[in-house]
Amino acid sequence: MKITTAQLDAFSAVLDLGTATAAASVLNTSQPSITRAIKQLEDATGLLLFNRTKGRLVPTADARDLALVVEDNHQGMLRIQEAAKGIRRRRIGHLRIACLPAFAQGFIARALADFLPLNPQVSVFVRPLASTDIRDAVSKGLIDIGIAAYEVEAPGVRSTRFTECAEVAVLPQAHPLAERRELTPADLATQRIVRLAGGDPYRTRLDTLLSGCAGQAPALDGPVIEVETSAAACALAAEGVGIAVINPLTALDFVSSGLVLRRLTHTLPFITALVRPAQTGKAPLADAFATTLATRRDADLATAKGLCAAGA
Known part of the structure; x- marks a missing residue:
């Protein structure tokens, strides 16, 4: 029975x-x-x-x-x-988003503030992840759209360039170097720099740039201040602990904390990729959010450029 x-x-x-x-x-x-x-x-x-x-x-x-x-x-x-x-x-509307931790607190929030008033019935799930985890989640169909660092090539993943913008220096408004419109590697080499973790390619690139300033690199020779995220670097810079060199989209999140943005004479490109599952059929919500992300990116980069130009 x-x-x-x-x-x-x-x-x-x-x-x-x-x-x-x-x-x-x-x-x-x-x-x-x-x-x-x-x-x-x-x-x-x-x-x-x-x-x-x-x-x-x-x-x-x-x-x-x-x-x-x-x-x-x-x-x-x-x-x-x-x-x-x-x-x-999901029939009503379901969008699963993954992004770098640097984007989760500010950029993605601003993009969603643009997107959700036009799509009020959509359920949204945001997951801050490392780039390798974003790639894996997208390839398995667990994420609808993501922003990962660098270039992404993997089976099951469709990747397009999202940003290729110059990193900026962020420092307190009262810092002596804040009076300048742009900073040179030699300027940075004389300062305490809040740096990303040792294995980060952007940290390696910055160290290489500073090491070229022979005899002028307290930034490398002095005590180390190392953090895991760009947001943490900005938070320390806002407290006057040191100068951070980060992407302008994250830097905008801390302008209200008294930080200023300054151009670097030596361009350090910040490259990210927009990643989506390669085989998904129609995905109108992800398509619409991709458009929103691009619009928000362009607006934020224009704002950051204007703030960099505000130096004396």
Whole structure:
């Protein structure tokens, strides 16, 4: 005999409540229906599940063991129901976004502020990830659209250039170098620099640039200030700890903290890629958000350029 969901529901209710009458009330059915379902479950399993004692159904040891499996089944049903809700949400609108941590706090938030008023029914999920994790998530179809550092080439991933903009120096407004319109490598070499982690290619590139300033590089020879993210570098710069050299999109997030942006005479390109699954069919929401991202990028870069030019 086949075990049914109704039998398992009756079993769980009787296990919790102790009587068929109470179980029937909770399940909105009749007491005979509960009794019949329990008998059918016992026949199907070949187990005695309850002893009838003074009007109560007392679970046997076999019933206790079976209850563990039944609970797993109920949890599985709940997961199926949640998955169905997720599928229904995707029909309404569902956008899964991944980005570098440097973009999660400011740039993506500004882009979503542009996008969501035009798409108020869309559910949005933002995940800050490392570039390799973004690539892997996109290739597996777990992310609809992402922004990763550098160039991205991987099976299952469609990649296009998103930014190729010059990095900028960020420093407190009261810093002596803030009076200049642009800073040279020699200017930076005399200062304490808040640098990214040692394995970061942008950190390596900056160190190489500074090492060319022979005899003038306290930035390399003095105590090290090393952080994992551009946002952390900006936060330290805002406190006057040192100067950071980062991408202009993240730098904008900290202008309100009293930081100023200055051009570098030696261009250090900041390159990112817009990545999407290669095989997705039509994806109108991701297409629309890609357009929003490009518009927001252009506006932010123009703002950053204007702030860099504001130096004396």
